[in-house]
Amino acid sequence: MDKKNSIFFKITLFFFVIFLIINSLIYLQFSLDYKNYQALIFKKYISVIKTVEKDIRLGLSSEIINEKISAVNMQLAQITYNELKKKNPEKLEFDDEEDMIHLYKYNNETFVYFDPKPPIMNEEFKPPRFDKKFLPKPPEILLIDKSFSSKDRFFWLIVLLFIDILLVWFYYFLFKKLKPLIKLKNEINKFSEGNLEIDTTLEGDDEIAQVSNEFNNAIEKIRDLNSSRKLFLRNILHELKTPITKGKLVSDTLEEGKKRDVLQRAFSRLEYLLEEFVKLEELTSGQITLERKEYRIIDLLDQSLDILLIDKSQVDIYTNLTTIYVDYELFAISLKNLIDNAMKYNTEGKPEIVINSDSLIIKNHGKALKKPFDEYLKPFNRDYESIDKGLGLGLYITNSIIKRHGYNLYYYFNNNYHIFKIQF
Secondary structure (H helix, E strand, O other): OOHHHOHHHHHHHHHHHHHHHHHHHHHHHHHHHHHHHHHHHHHHHHHHHHHHHHHHHOOOOHHHHHHHHHHHOEEEOOOOHHHHHHOOOEEEOOOOOOOOEEEEEEOOEEEEEEOOOOOOOOOOOOOOOOOHHHOOOOOOEEEEEOOOOHHHHOHHHHHHHHHHHHHHHHHHHHHHHHOHHHHHHHHHHHHHOOOOOOOOOOOOOOHHHHHHHHHHHHHHHHHHHHHHHHHHHHHHHHHHHHHHHHHHHHHHHOOOOHHHHHHHHHHHHHHHHHHHHHHHHHHHOOOOOOOEEEEEHHHHHHHHHHHHOOOHHHOEEEOOOOEEEEEHHHHHHHHHHHHHHHHHOOOOOOOEEEEOOOEEEEEEEOOOOOOOHHHHOOOOOOOOOOOOOOOOOHHHHHHHHHHHOOOEEEEEEEOOEEEEEEEO
16 A cells, blocks of 8 residues: 555644644744744833933932833842952843843843944044043943843743644654554555455553454354355265265176276266365465466367267367467366356357467357346355356356466347457
């Protein structure tokens, strides 16, 4: 089976796509929220710094300034920026294009340092009597932000991690629940090849376990029926062989003559039919191995006619020296069934057998079939083989043998002729 058609491939692909979509959306949301968060913090710091700078220039005390900025959970630091730098604080990432605000982490506190840049003057324009010493020096501002938390920035990443763990766990759970289907499929494949020694039992109460266990119960019943069938056939064959053997012994004691020859041929045919029945049973049960060798088709036809006790003069054979690789006895049985039907249902002239280089044709004059040909290939179909002439197994067995050899059986009805063609 193509992996693309596998339910496991589809489930894996589905989870992979969902995983990518969720991660992409949450990462995009995180990026947008992080930019918005940075912008809000920047506005907050700029507003506070302007307020503090103004109050410092007005000469207000630290207590008054702290009281003003306490509304936004900030206060003036008790140390200078140089003192803070000597303590080797951890510098925090902050998105500031002008590089005026710097964040530091020290002793579980977040310090905000305002580093004012001197104004950029146009070199081509200088005011008269310009002197840098007359520029007011910005005050040094070092604040403590009590509300700053780097963890808030990673809220969506934490959510993403939680969803990813949940998705992976659910995928593992689903895969584990469906994995017994692989075992069940493999065991069913073995069963389709004729292997009855399989075990599909599963522990659990879910639907997959129930199906597997019920299938295993069915296999056990089939095994029991198969054993009963074999025992029954052995007994039947044994009971049939005994009178045939006795009949052959009795015929041997008769004087030579036509009656003795007829009896010996009849018992030999019964013995052969019994062996044929065993082979057919093995064929239909899939327990036979073909012993293929190269044979001439005319020799296979001779064997079929001998089984039917039919003389060659009763059929018209158009022959050549075509050879095929077949199991001699089984293929002779398939030809025997086709010739037997041609003899029984022929309404005019003789049945004809035509041997070609790539096919064999058996045809006879008769009435058209009442149903499609495929219906007659089913076992126990007596429409073509009446109740007094057979069990309706002839065409089914013939088709099974021909297919087992890798050949095809075709049927045509043309000009009141039934035409059976075996294509090699």
